[in-house]
Amino acid sequence: MSVFLLAVLFWLAAWAFNEWLVRRQPESRTQARLIGIVVPLIFGATLLVLWEGAVRGFEVPFVLLPPPSAIWDRLINSLPILWADFRQTFLKAVLAGYVLGCGSGFLVAILIDRSPFLQRGLLPLGNFVSALPVIGVAPIMVMWFGFDWPSKAAVVIIMTFFPMLVNTVQGLTAASAMERDLMRTYAAGYWQTLFKLRLPAAGPFIFNALKINSTLALIGAIVAEFFGTPIVGMGFRISTEVGRMNIDMVWAEIAVAALAGSVFYGVVALVERAATFWHPSIRGG
Amino acid sequence: MRNSSAAIRGQATAGDGAGLPADAGAGARSVVEAKGLGLTFQTGDGPVRALADVDLSIGRGEFVSFIGPSGCGKTTFLRVIADLEQPTAGSITVNGMTPQEARRRRAYGYVFQAPALYPWRTIEKNIALPLEIMGIGRAEQQERIDRVLDLVDLKGFGKKFPWQLSGGMQQRASIARALAFDADLLLMDEPFGALDEIVRDHLNEQLLKLWERTTKTICFVTHSIPEAVYLSTKIVVMSPRPGRVTDIIDSTLPKERPLDIRESPEFLKIAHRVREGLRAGHSYE
Amino acid sequence: MVAVDPVANLPTARPTLGARLVGGKTVPILTVVVALVALWYAFAVYLNAPWQLDRYAKSEREWTAAELVRDTLNQERPVLPSPHQVMAEIWKTTVDVRPTSKRSLVYHGWVTLSSTLLGFAIGTALGILLAVGIVHNRAMDKSVMPWVIASQTIPILAIAPMIIVVLNAIGLSGILPKALISTYLSFFPVVVGMVKGLRSPEAIQLDLMRTYSAGAGQVFWKLRWPSALPYLFTSMQVAVAISLVGAIVGEMPTGAVAGLGARLLAGSYYGQTVQIWAALFAAAAIAAVLVMAVGFAHGLVLKRMGMAR
Known part of the structure; x- marks a missing residue:
């Protein structure tokens, strides 16, 4: 006491x-x-x-909530296992899925840019899907792509695609009418206007999606591992160690996940600061 | 060479003073030639006549001000010259071409109400924007940037970002950008409207000097009577609903105009006539 | 009458009735949805065909393309069930079964919905309280706010199973453990949105209150709270969607027997793809209804406050 x-x-x-x-x-x-x-x-x-x-x-009781000191001990003593899990879940599934999901969302946004019809059709649907529990597709992806990391990457792709699509489409309309008129007075072509005006103006929106997706990606990959994995991976470790009541190991894995998630987010935020330095929200801070 | 639709010229001219010598030979020498020009916007509340029966000829090297209350179509007329709006009646030529052809050949520089500088580009890079689009080489770009920065008194500010400059400096930078590609025609839409009186006087003085040095044709939209009288060789007074030309005044002021010319009787006489014209336009309401 | 013709979207189209429909949102959305359903059917045929061809080969049966299409779309355990199979399953498990039965999607949906709503309510209340504290106390602002953000770096969904095991061990069971996961997820957007909202009144407006020498409570109820409401509702839309995700994931790996998450898990164990898709659609429907309900409440409140646009 x-x-x-x-x-x-x-x-x-x-x-x-x-x-x-x-x-x-x-x-x-x-x-x-x-x-x-x-x-x-x-x-x-x-x-x-x-x-x-x-x-x-x-x-x-220790099985309920171990003290931070015990978690720290466990973390230090199981670095090889934690590293292997990190490699499987983060370096393979999360990064691959993140790059492919964000990349394809961005490309589709550019592709439908010239069709206002498709935009009006896809944008509300994309917003709707962004609010759905997309993570539920995890069991299906595991069935389709097997136990190893590609199925997790597929879940991450689906989860990150729509936020990116919606934000990029919105961002591409962010340039003001006057800025567009300026391009018109120069008789600039579509691609010139896109690269010199609309994409830079869309930057803050795109980075917003990249930040949202950085957290979604980790969660998606870990949860997808609940539906079947080889015997390595952060989600796998968490669910099996819970079953064995090794709660300190679970917390150690959580600490790694939290650290990985924060660093991932932090890196994206740093790139954002460098790339959209001109935006009032950043230069004001 | 002439626009073929010139034949559908409207009947009598609306404005009393607008019956300018529209002789055939003027086409070669005049920069802008409008005949029976009309523009009707289709809005949700029905059609709005922004311009009706505008006849106007602007000669090379003139400084023409357009003045009138808001909604009189002065900005719309400028945008028609710039091919940012399409007329629905009458004809207009710019340098003897259709506005679209003129825009494609980069015949004019346009200065908007706001600087419309891209915040992610430095002042230099903003000035280089039209040059990049027009495919001008690096070395020549730099040479022109230095020249126009000098013209607008912004030497040494090229590496700054727009938001690091005051409003007046930003607007000067946007004028430099419009000058950078050596178009003979400069279209300015209330460029100093958002600036305070003192900065405005200063910029007016500088603009006059610049006009003298470069011998460009300038079309200048304003709602300030002193500004219009001080700057122009020709003042076009317009009235709203529908936008028409009510008076065209040729200035009798000398080319050399110190700021205190604004207290001279001659200046006041012209200002009085402008005010009368504006009042006549308003009496319809 | 309705021009679904893709040519109609050319910029030259005049504002006729057809063009106005195309110019609105309905026709584009419907077009995309129809295209997606068609794509789905195509994929269903493509993905289910190998197994079907294998079957034909084993039974040494002649087959036509029409037969292949028909059979691939009506397999017992397809790789990708066809839309009509999913719809039939939803119909079967909602209308044909008593809502209290364990096989009823309504029953499972209700289990998920109740913990979602409970977690959402607690999370929203907690979020508002924290935001009020943060706005009124500098020490809280400086020290708590970074941790509110850091708290979201813990992938709570990933440790949902542990939390539920732990909470069960200390005697908490039923919907509360799941609701707590929803709470953890949903308080965050509410805190962030409310802090922004409570700080949204401009300096002039705060100065005006000062000239009236209004107390802190008066400033709060007459200025800060009303200005924060639009932010609150926007955050609540995010929060309710994420609450549902929390509830579903909370039901997944814990041996839970009820709820949409348990349905997904059971479906994946037994290869019941149709059941998985039906549960997914039920989850999507609940999400849509919840988000729309919050949006509706938003509109209603703004209207009563005279702020509707």
């Missing part, structure tokens, strides 16, 4: 410290940035301490 009280004490102290930090008038920009990083870190640390304290203090 006293462990838990200590943890609560730590939490209160950290909260007070955070309150004090955010009320300070930062003297310089670096200091302001530092506060912006430190405050959430402290909050995260308190979460972990509270977790550890609660689990130890209330003697929560």
